[in-house]
Amino acid sequence: MAVSEPATAEETARTRAAEYLLRRHYFRWPEVLPWLIAVACFFVFPDRMTFGSQVLIMIMFALSLDLILGYAGIITLGHAAFFGLGAYTVALASLKLGWSEPISGVLAAGVVAGLIGIVAGWFILRYRGLTLLMLTIAFGAMLQEAGNIRSDVTGGYDGMPGLTFDPVLGHFQYDLYGHTSYWYALAVLAVVFFFVRRIVYSPFGQALTGIRENVRRMHSIGSPVHRRLVTVYAISAAIAGMAGALFTQTNAYVTLTVFDFDASAKVMVMLILGGTGRLYGAFVGAAVYMIFEDKLSKLSPTFWQFGIGLLLVLAVLFARRGLLGVAETAWRKIVKRSAP
Amino acid sequence: MPHWVTIAVSILFDGLAYAMFLFITSVGLSVTMGLMGFVNLAHGAFAMAGGYIVVSLTRSLGIDFVPSLLISAVIVAVASVPFERGLYRRLYKSTDLEQVLLTIGLAFMAIAAFTYFYGPIPKSVPLPHWLEGDVNLGFRSFPTYRAFLILIGAILITILWYAFERTNIGAKIRAAVDNRRMAESVGINVDRLFTLTFALGSGLAALGGGFAIQLFGLTPYFAVLYLVLFLIVVAVGGLGSLKGTLLAALVIGIIDTGGKYMFPQAGNFFIYAITVIVLLIKPAGFYGRE
Numbered sequence: 001m002a003v004s005e006p007a008t009a010e011e012t013a014r015t016r017a018a019e020y021l022l023r024r025h026y027f028r029w030p031e032v033l034p035w036l037i038a039v040a041c042f043f044v045f046p047d048r049m050t051f052g053s054q055v056l057i058m059i060m061f062a063l064s065l066d067l068i069l070g071y072a073g074i075i076t077l078g079h080a081a082f083f084g085l086g087a088y089t090v091a092l093a094s095l096k097l098g099w100s101e102p103i104s105g106v107l108a109a110g111v112v113a114g115l116i117g118i119v120a121g122w123f124i125l126r127y128r129g130l131t132l133l134m135l136t137i138a139f140g141a142m143l144q145e146a147g148n149i150r151s152d153v154t155g156g157y158d159g160m161p162g163l164t165f166d167p168v169l170g171h172f173q174y175d176l177y178g179h180t181s182y183w184y185a186l187a188v189l190a191v192v193f194f195f196v197r198r199i200v201y202s203p204f205g206q207a208l209t210g211i212r213e214n215v216r217r218m219h220s221i222g223s224p225v226h227r228r229l230v231t232v233y234a235i236s237a238a239i240a241g242m243a244g245a246l247f248t249q250t251n252a253y254v255t256l257t258v259f260d261f262d263a264s265a266k267v268m269v270m271l272i273l274g275g276t277g278r279l280y281g282a283f284v285g286a287a288v289y290m291i292f293e294d295k296l297s298k299l300s301p302t303f304w305q306f307g308i309g310l311l312l313v314l315a316v317l318f319a320r321r322g323l324l325g326v327a328e329t330a331w332r333k334i335v336k337r338s339a340p
Numbered sequence: 341m342p343h344w345v346t347i348a349v350s351i352l353f354d355g356l357a358y359a360m361f362l363f364i365t366s367v368g369l370s371v372t373m374g375l376m377g378f379v380n381l382a383h384g385a386f387a388m389a390g391g392y393i394v395v396s397l398t399r400s401l402g403i404d405f406v407p408s409l410l411i412s413a414v415i416v417a418v419a420s421v422p423f424e425r426g427l428y429r430r431l432y433k434s435t436d437l438e439q440v441l442l443t444i445g446l447a448f449m450a451i452a453a454f455t456y457f458y459g460p461i462p463k464s465v466p467l468p469h470w471l472e473g474d475v476n477l478g479f480r481s482f483p484t485y486r487a488f489l490i491l492i493g494a495i496l497i498t499i500l501w502y503a504f505e506r507t508n509i510g511a512k513i514r515a516a517v518d519n520r521r522m523a524e525s526v527g528i529n530v531d532r533l534f535t536l537t538f539a540l541g542s543g544l545a546a547l548g549g550g551f552a553i554q555l556f557g558l559t560p561y562f563a564v565l566y567l568v569l570f571l572i573v574v575a576v577g578g579l580g581s582l583k584g585t586l587l588a589a590l591v592i593g594i595i596d597t598g599g600k601y602m603f604p605q606a607g608n609f610f611i612y613a614i615t616v617i618v619l620l621i622k623p624a625g626f627y628g629r630e
Contacts, residue, residue, distance in 0.1 A: 130575055135616060261568060304452075313446060
């Protein structure tokens with residue numbers, strides 16, 4: 001009896017841990033909501049679908065950032081590098097190789113960005129703090145400058161005109177209203193989202209959270225920290241690249257501004273606005289940001305920029321968990337009050 | 341003089357002037373980051389503000405360029421204190437991410453505010469006669485403005501070096517950069533020291549911003565465009581090291597000037613390449629502590 005006791009205790013602990021992971025992985029009903037809203041938007045604003053597909057693409061981009069920033073705690077101001085790599089992969093493939101099939105293009109963009117993510121990540125993820133931040137900025141800026149040096153290939157800041165892509169699934173033509181783009185982007189986003197969701201609730205995802213919270217402890221329990229960080233960085237880079245590919249395909253146009261420092265800062269702002277490390281933060285943040293930007297920047301770009309700055313300052317001082325965090329706190333208060 | 345010597349001298353001279361601008365603007369950032377580990381992305385905004393104050397002083401009030409530089413540096417130094425006391429102080433113990441977000445938010449607000457008041461078009465300032473044209477140094481002549489910038493840079497380096505290495509305050513700053521807790525426990529008021537260096541650093545940034553008007557043309561986006569350069573100088577030099585910041589400014593200033601001269605289409609590629617190489621080999625920069 002005395003011998004088997006610790007084994008049972010260990011087993012119970014194991015079962016409990018497995019149950020905990022599984023329970024987190026179960027779908028809860030509010031998770032249907034964003035998808036219902038996305039489908040509803042198509043029927044409510046059928047003439048704004050070009051804008052809608054851009055929102056979906058930014059959601060995907062923000063989601064890729066959430067994976068490394070929100071879950072693994074890697075601070076980067078150069079994530080636009082991978083978005084841009086994906087965007088240029090499909091553009092160059094279409095223009096130089098005549099490879100204009102969209103879905104395989106998105107996959108190819110993911111592979112290219114992911115591979116470069118492995119190489120870049122392997123080098124830079126050994127560092128932390130300011131050094132890491134500077135390396136991510138310099139990496140993105142270097143790609144942009146390299147693209148500018150070879151502007152005969154990339155089209156430089158004037159962009160690459162005359163890009164054409166085959167119909168999606170060989171059947172759905174891109175239309176002026178962006179209807180095809182919207183469904184196409186939504187479908188890709190859904191696939192990517194469930195993949196990301198699978199990752200963050202897996203033991204691998206748990207290890208990433210561990211690294212974010214206390215990297216020394218993860219080292220001391222023998223977790224292969226560097227390898228895990230590079231893995232998640234490459235996955236995130238691949239998703240960002242796929243978002244970039246969708247961006248080029250739906251706009252039929254791309255310029256070197258996709259590599260801008262501003263673009264990296266913008267996607268970070270979106271994610272922070274929504275809330276990091278909670279998957280749906282990317283949805284809320286990107287959608288709210290894009291809609292406000294669309295409305296307010298038409299009125300006055302200056303005030304819009306001031307507002308974004310103010311929002312960031314206020315978010316850091318008062319709402320560190322983003323809009324979803326605020327909503328969650330408010331919801332808990334309501335529930336508490338109604339059930340004394 | 342053979343042709344290549346002329347070119348080499350030009351590159352060295354222009355590179356030196358550029359390096360002085362980088363040093364003046366970045367040195368404050370390096371010391372404050374070394375002291376508190378605070379990632380301050382709004383530093384470029386202080387430099388930009390300094391530049392615009394110089395524009396206003398010279399254009400609207402008719403004050404000469406050189407006194408305007410000094411007045412603007414003092415104004416920005418004083419104005420930076422409430423920011424440090426009110427906002428930055430709350431986040432010393434926070435994560436890098438929160439510091440990045442707060443200060444990038446401040447930079448955005450500054451860009452918008454200055455665009456609103458000054459417009460997005462590049463500004464210039466009227467220079468006094470003695471700063472225009474060329475100055476003859478015996479073997480050849482150089483643009484006076486850049487020569488003046490180099491001279492001011494050299495004077496500032498001497499003063500800062502003396503203050504850092506030979507005065508009581510400098511010793512306290514070095515102690516706090518090396519080991520903040522230890523410095524506090526021997527009775528150094530690191531908080532007050534930080535406010536002081538923050539104000540000084542912002543003032544110097546404003547001075548750099550004033551000099552930048554004539555070198556690059558001043559737009560509100562200066563706050564973000566050149567911020568990356570200042571951060572690079574700080575990271576490559578090593579946090580909190582005067583020597584490191586100077587060396588990084590020289591390396592980046594001269595190599596970038598030379599690179600742009602020989603490969604004009606390369607833009608800032610060389611700067612980023614140097615940064616990546618240096619940081620991969622020495623993650624803490626030239627003189628930073630590992």
